[in-house]
Amino acid sequence: MRQLLALLALPLAACSSVGDSFEEARLAREANPAPCPNVFVLDDAARIIEFDGDPALGNVAWSGEVRDVRTSCRYAEDAPIRAVVEIDFAIGKGPAAQGEGYTVDYFVAVTRTNRDLIAKREFSVPVTVRDGRRVATLTQEIDDIVIPRADADTSGINFEIAVGFALDRDQLLYNRSGRSLKFPEL
Helix, strand or coil: CHHHHHHHHHHHHHHHHHHHHHHHHHHHHHHCCCCCCEEEECHHHCEEEEECCCCCHHHEEEEEEEEEEEEEEECCCCCCEEEEEEEEEEEEECCCCCCCEEEEEEEEEEEECCCCEEEEEEEEEEEECCCCCCEEEEEEEEEEEEECCCCCCCCHHHEEEEEEECCCHHHHHHHHCCCCCCCCCC
């Protein structure tokens, strides 16, 4: 009889835990009812190449590319969207590089889906490529992105978060030319 009672209690315990899971999921949906803004790397700013002289392979000092970008967010009711963005970079040391260090300048911009700029911030991070390596990888986390919303019905899908390198005019034109230089990882 004891075994039978134990067997009958098992499905009830399982139902209770499933019910708890559903309740937890419902509470999580209420706490964050809608999707995060789309996050993407701006094509023209996805890579950077710094030359020491004319644009030629032997004159490459530093190069870099945005390898990946991720986001998470939280918002409820009419509160602003609070987003976190993680950006993975690979920075290459070219034949014309002087020293082991380079400073990467990049931006994070918030736009409306129709591309109206809401806010843009630039960041700098030092990178060191040492021990005979030619490439360093790093991840940067920006955890203080706040996107105001008009009301509780304004969803994260109404916004986008764009990231990329802060480029000068020549670097931008080089990227738009379609030419590419990449260095293998060691």
